[in-house]
Amino acid sequence: MNKRTYKDYASARAAKSDTPKNCLFAFLVGGGICAFAEAIKAGYLALGTEKETAAILVPCTLILLTAILTGLDLFDGIAKHAGAGTLVPITGFANAVVSPAMDSRKEGLVPGLGVRIFSVAGPVILYGTLASVLYGTVYCLCGAGGAI
Amino acid sequence: MKREILSFPNAPGILAAASVVGKHESEGPLGALFDLHDSTDRFGKETWEQSESEMQRISFNLALTKANLREEELNCIFAGDLMNQCTASAYGLLDFDLPYFGLYGACSTAAEGLILASSMISTGLYDKASVTASSHNCTAERQFRSPIEYGGQRTPTSQWTVTGAATFLLSAGGGDAYLTQALPGRAVDYGITDLSNMGAAMAPAAIDTLTRFFRESGMTPSRFDLILTGDLGFEGYSIVLELMKKEGYDLSENYTDCGLLIYDRTVQDVHAGGSGCGCSAVVIASYLTDLFRKGEIRDVLFLGTGALMSPLTVRQGLSIPGIAHLVRITKERMF
Numbered sequence: 010m011n012k013r014t015y016k017d018y019a020s021a022r023a024a025k026s027d028t029p030k031n032c033l034f035a036f037l038v039g040g041g042i043c044a045f046a047e048a049i050k051a052g053y054l055a056l057g058t059e060k061e062t063a064a065i066l067v068p069c070t071l072i073l074l075t076a077i078l079t080g081l082d083l084f085d086g087i088a089k090h091a092g093a094g095t096l097v098p099i100t101g102f103a104n105a106v107v108s109p110a111m112d113s114r115k116e117g118l119v120p121g122l123g124v125r126i127f128s129v130a131g132p133v134i135l136y137g138t139l140a141s142v143l144y145g146t147v148y149c150l151c152g153a154g155g156a157i
Numbered sequence: 158m159k160r161e162i163l164s165f166p167n168a169p170g171i172l173a174a175a176s177v178v179g180k181h182e183s184e185g186p187l188g189a190l191f192d193l194h195d196s197t198d199r200f201g202k203e204t205w206e207q208s209e210s211e212m213q214r215i216s217f218n219l220a221l222t223k224a225n226l227r228e229e230e231l232n233c234i235f236a237g238d239l240m241n242q243c244t245a246s247a248y249g250l251l252d253f254d255l256p257y258f259g260l261y262g263a264c265s266t267a268a269e270g271l272i273l274a275s276s277m278i279s280t281g282l283y284d285k286a287s288v289t290a291s292s293h294n295c296t297a298e299r300q301f302r303s304p305i306e307y308g309g310q311r312t313p314t315s316q317w318t319v320t321g322a323a324t325f326l327l328s329a330g331g332g333d334a335y336l337t338q339a340l341p342g343r344a345v346d347y348g349i350t351d352l353s354n355m356g357a358a359m360a361p362a363a364i365d366t367l368t369r370f371f372r373e374s375g376m377t378p379s380r381f382d383l384i385l386t387g388d389l390g391f392e393g394y395s396i397v398l399e400l401m402k403k404e405g406y407d408l409s410e411n412y413t414d415c416g417l418l419i420y421d422r423t424v425q426d427v428h429a430g431g432s433g434c435g436c437s438a439v440v441i442a443s444y445l446t447d448l449f450r451k452g453e454i455r456d457v458l459f460l461g462t463g464a465l466m467s468p469l470t471v472r473q474g475l476s477i478p479g480i481a482h483l484v485r486i487t488k489e490r491m492f
Contacts, residue, residue, distance in 0.1 A: 010400065015347040019357035023392060024313035024429075031310070079306050088308025095308055108304035115204050129307060 031092050038087075038094030046071060046098075068099045075103035080111065105129040162373050163272070163339045164492050165279035170332025171325055171449075171486075172226075172285070174442035175219035177212045179294065179320030181427075182439065185420045190443035191321075192219050198295065198320050205295035205305075206240060206248075212322035212435075213238070213249030213291050216442075220287065220324040228253050231326070232283035235274050237266035238291045238434055239318075240300060245291050249322075264359075264388050265342065266290040267323065267438035268461020268482035274327050275336040275484075284329050291322030292433030301352070301468055314354040316390045317427035319419060321435030323442035334449040337492065338485035340370045344465060346478040352471050356393025356416075356429055359462040362479035363389060363397050366460060368404050370483055378408050382454040385445070386481070387437030387462040388416040390429035415440035437461050445486070455488040 010018065046067050053063035078084040084104050088095045095101055109128045113121035127134060176191045183194035193215060195201075200211040213236065221228060234253065236246035237260035246259055262269035270288035277283040297318035298305050327336065345365050349358035363386050371377065378384060378401075389397060394414040401408050415437040416430035441459060448454045461484070466477040 012346075012348045015361065016349060019347075019349060019354065019360075019396065020351075022396070023351075023354055023357065026310070026312055079308075082306065085306055085308040089310060091308075092310045101308070104306070104308045108306040108308075111306055112299055112304040129303065 034090055035093040035097075038091035039097055040094075042071070042094070042098045042100060071099050072103040075100040076107045079104050079107040102130055102133065105133070158373065160373065161340060161369060163276065163341070165275050165337060165339070166492055167279050167281070167329060168335040168337045168487075168490050168492065169275050169278040169327040169329055171334050171336070171446060172328040172330070172332040173220045173224035173326045174323060174446045175216045175223055176323045176439040176442040177216045177219065177321060178435075178439055181294070181317070181425065182319060182321055182419060182431075185425060187419055187440065187444050190447055191439060192216075192443070198293070205293055205299065206244065209238065209240065209245040209291055209293035209296050209322070210249030212293070212320075213245055213289050213324075214252060216291070216322040216324040217250060217253065217287065217289055220326050224326050226285070226326065228255065231255055231285050231287055233258065233274070233277065233286045234289065235260055235270040235286060236289040237261055237270060239263065240296055245293070245296070246289065249291070250289065262461065262480065262482065263463030263465050264292070264432060264434050264436065265461035265463030265480050265482050266434045267325075267441065268387065268459060268484050271325065271327070271336055271461075271484050272339040272341060272482055274325075275339065278327055278329050281329070285326065287324055287326050289322065289324040290434040290438040292318050292320070292435035294318045294320045294433075297433060311428055312353045313428055314351070314356065314390075314392045315428045316355060316388065316416060316430055316432035317420065317425075318433040319388075319431045319436040319439065321433075321439035323435065323438035325442060331490075333446055334486050334488055335490050336484055337487045337490070338374075340366055340373075340483040342366045342460075342480040342482045344478045344480050346476055348476045350471070350474065350476050352466075352477070354392060355388075355432060355464045355477070356390040357396060358464050358466075358477040359389055359479035359481065360393040360396040360400070362481040363393070363460050363462050364400050364404070366481040366483045367397075367401060367458075368406070370458070371406055378406050378412070379410065381411060381456050381458050383445075383448075383457045384408060384412045384460075385437075385440075385457060386412075386414045386460045388430070388432040389414045389462055390416040390432060391422065392429045393462070394430075418444060449486070449488060452488070457486045459484045459486060
C-alpha cells in the first residue's frame with residue numbers, strides 16, 4: 010500500500026462522529042442556554058433594569074457562570090456532550106479565554122497568563138474585529154443608513 | 158540481506174520494574190497491578206509538569222527498592238518523556254547522581270531506552286542501568302492539544318494520554334525476563350495529518366518493523382505467546398491486524414495493544430484507547446513482567462510505537478511520521 014492509498018484507506022475506515030446525536034445535543038443544549046438567557050433577561054427586567062442594560066447584563070452573567078464552571082472543572086464535562094451547543098453561544102468564548110488563563114497562571118502574570126490568555130480565542134477576536142471593520146467600510150461607502 | 162536484528166549476547170535481565178499511575182489508569186483493568194497511584198494525578202506538586210517529574214522520581218525509587226539496590230550500584234540512567242526538551246525526565250531524576258541520557262522517541266521511548274540500555278549491558282560496558290519513561294495526560298494536553306479545561310469534543314479515533322511513569326532496572330546478572338533481541342524502528346511517513354488519529358499514523362511503522370523482523374528472522378507470529386504494540390489504540394490495532402494479514406502474517410491469535418489493555422474503552426471514555434510514553438512503559442512494567450514472573454508467557458514481541466511530530470510541524474501542515482522499535486523479551490537467555 011502506498012502513501013496515497015493508505016491515507017484514503019485510513020480515513021475511510023476511521024470511526025466517524027455520531028453527527029445526528031451531536032446535532033441533537035447541540036440543539037438542545039444551545040437552545041437551553043438561549044432559553045436560560047431569556048429567563049435571566051426577564052429576571053433583570055423584573056428587577057426594574059433598563060432594557061438596554063439588561064441586554065448587556067445577560068451575556069455578562071453567562072460569561073461569569075461559564076468562568077465559574079470552567080474553574081470548577083465542570084464546563085469541559087458538559088461541553089463534551091453539548092459540542093456546538095456550548096461552543097457557539099458566548100459560553101464557548103468565555104471558556105476559550107478562561108481555560109488557557111488557568112493553564113498558564115503558574116508561568117507568571119505577564120509571560121504566562123498575559124501571553125497565553127487569548128491563545129484559543131485570539132483568532133475570533135482578530136478576525137471578528139477585521140470583519141466588523143470590513144462591514145463598516147462597506148456600510149459607510151454605500152452610504153447606507155445615513156451614517157455620513 | 159543486511160542484518161538489522163540485534164541479538165544481545167549475555168542478554169540483560171529485567172531485575173525490577175516499577176509503575177506509578179494516575180487515577181484514570183488505577184481504575185482501569187490493570188489497576189491492581191500498578192505499584193502506586195495518586196487519585197489527584199498531582200503527586201503533591203503544584204504544576205502538572207512537576208507532577209510528571211515526581212512520578213518519574215517515585216518510579217525510580219520504587220524500582221531500586223524492589224531490586225534491593227542502592228543508587229550508586231547503577232551505571233547509568235536512560236530516560237525520556239513527551240515534554241519539550243524532555244524536562245520531566247531531567248528534573249525528575251535530578252536527585253540521582255548518575256550519568257544520564259535523555260531520550261526522545263515520542264511514545265516509543267520505553268522501547269528505545271530498553272534497546273540502548275541492553276546494548277550497553279550486553280557488550281559489557283555497563284553492569285546495571287535503568288530505563289524510565291513517562292507521560293502525563295495534563296502536560297500532553299497542554300502541549301499538544303488544547304488547554305486542560307477547554308470544552309471541546311474529541312473524535313472517536315482520538316486517544317487518551319496515559320498518566321504514568323515506569324522504571325526498569327536492567328542487569329547483566331539476570332532477572333525475571335531477558336531482553337533477547339531488538340529491531341530498531343525506521344521513521345515511516347504514510348501521509349496522515351490528522352492529529353486525532355495517531356493510531357493510523359503509527360500503524361505503518363509497526364507493520365514495517367514487524368515484517369522486517371519476521372522476514373529476517375524467519376520466525377512466524379504464532380511462535381510468540383504475545384505480540385504487543387505500545388499505543389496504537391483500537392484504530393491502529395485494527396489496521397495492523399488487517400494489513401499484516403495482507404502481508405501474509407496472521408496476528409489474530411496473539412496480538413494486542415497496551416493502549417487497549419490499560420483502559421476499559423466501554424466505560425472509561427477514552428475513545429480509541431491509551432497513548433503516551435507512559436502507556437507502554439507502565440503496561441510492560443506491571444502486566445507483562447507479572448506474566449513472566451508467573452511463568453504464563455515465555456516469548457514476547459513488544460513494539461514501542463511513537464509519532465514523531467510536534468505541534469509546530471502539524472500547524473505547518475506536515476504529515477505525521479511514525480516509528481516502532483521492537484524488543485523481544487524471553488523468559489530465558491537464548492544467545
